[in-house]
Amino acid sequence: MAVFTPLSDAQVAAFLESFNVGTLTTLQGVTGGTENSTFFVTTDRRELVLTLFEQGEHEELPFFVDLLDYLDEHRLPVPGTIHDREGIALHSLAEKPALLFPRLPGRHPDAPNLNQCQALGDTLGRMHVISQHFPGQRPNPRDLHWIRAMHHKVLTYLSPDDQNLMKDEVDAFESAFVEHPVLPQGALHGDLFRDNTLFEGDKLGGIIDFYNGCTGDLLFDLAIVINDWATQDDGHLNRERHDAILQAYQARRPLNADERAVWPVMLRMTALRYWLSRLLVVYVDPPAHDLTPHDPERFRTILKSRLAHGALPLPEAPS
Numbered sequence: 001m002a003v004f005t006p007l008s009d010a011q012v013a014a015f016l017e018s019f020n021v022g023t024l025t026t027l028q029g030v031t032g033g034t035e036n037s038t039f040f041v042t043t044d045r046r047e048l049v050l051t052l053f054e055q056g057e058h059e060e061l062p063f064f065v066d067l068l069d070y071l072d073e074h075r076l077p078v079p080g081t082i083h084d085r086e087g088i089a090l091h092s093l094a095e096k097p098a099l100l101f102p103r104l105p106g107r108h109p110d111a112p113n114l115n116q117c118q119a120l121g122d123t124l125g126r127m128h129v130i131s132q133h134f135p136g137q138r139p140n141p142r143d144l145h146w147i148r149a150m151h152h153k154v155l156t157y158l159s160p161d162d163q164n165l166m167k168d169e170v171d172a173f174e175s176a177f178v179e180h181p182v183l184p185q186g187a188l189h190g191d192l193f194r195d196n197t198l199f200e201g202d203k204l205g206g207i208i209d210f211y212n213g214c215t216g217d218l219l220f221d222l223a224i225v226i227n228d229w230a231t232q233d234d235g236h237l238n239r240e241r242h243d244a245i246l247q248a249y250q251a252r253r254p255l256n257a258d259e260r261a262v263w264p265v266m267l268r269m270t271a272l273r274y275w276l277s278r279l280l281v282v283y284v285d286p287p288a289h290d291l292t293p294h295d296p297e298r299f300r301t302i303l304k305s306r307l308a309h310g311a312l313p314l315p316e317a318p319s
């Protein structure tokens, strides 16, 4: 489920009146999603998405609005927020912060083909070129500082071997990142899994769910993508998908020598980031609603595979 706050047709019809989007014809709660209440809204003029924010820091919403609008203005396939007749995007509905978006076309790819991987790499590379100039700031809430602080909370739930694995990895990340200068910075999606993209055939129709969006190491975003998009069921990297994404990405933004040097560690760190966040959901801070948590084991498997086999060779940037 992903409608935690039900809305009536009358509530939404009244809400739409301050926007220049037409009048309500249908309202449908969206069953996907895990954090916010999402509705597909159809008017006599267009298809929209209405999101009510159920959790998270509401004072951070203006950052997400600004980031989405900035990327939209630069022609990235993201849902730029819809502003009302007075130019305001962020509203309140049923006592929750509310945003209205265009409904983007497409479906989440479960097993992305190589054209889809290429499209994703190309768009992410383009986004990272543009996002380096985004003026907003929001420190990465899931970076090494967070990992270091939070991993203590789950150790007690792990086997002795896994405790050692997690502690040794956190130490290894500290050493690796201390030795390297600052990596290229910019705004990140922060959670660019397949289920945060929409494809129409091979065409990337949209990147959604920017609520982990932040500013920090661009490489962090790319490593999240490779771990989700280019990992086989056994946790090993899929070379074809890996190369399709990275070649297309680097045609837009070649990785520099520092990024290449820390790449294997960044793959491990972002794998541990999800192992840890999923363990926290299962053991420490379960969701208030009746949702099935994501499986932490998946990212322990990925971490162990990256440790055992390292990273695949990075394709060279096209000259």
Ligand SMILES: Nc1ncnc2c1ncn2[C@@H]1O[C@H](COP(=O)(O)OP(=O)(O)O)[C@@H](O)[C@H]1O
Pocket (backbone or CB within 6 Å): 002, 030, 032, 033, 034, 035, 036, 037, 038, 049, 079, 101, 102, 103, 104, 105, 195, 196, 198, 206, 208, 209, 211
């Ligand atoms: N702009 C959009 N266009 C089309 N579908 C969308 C859009 N925004 C959200 N959705 C749909 O709603 C679902 C839940 O949205 P999402 O932002 O991922 O919610 P949550 O933050 O609760 O995970 C998505 O998986 C997608 O199917």
Ligand SMILES: N[C@@H](CCOP(=O)(O)O)C(=O)O
Pocket (backbone or CB within 6 Å): 142, 191, 193, 212, 274, 277, 278, 294
């Ligand atoms: N896509 C993530 C869920 C979002 O991460 P979080 O750190 O904001 O909980 C997953 O698959 O675990």
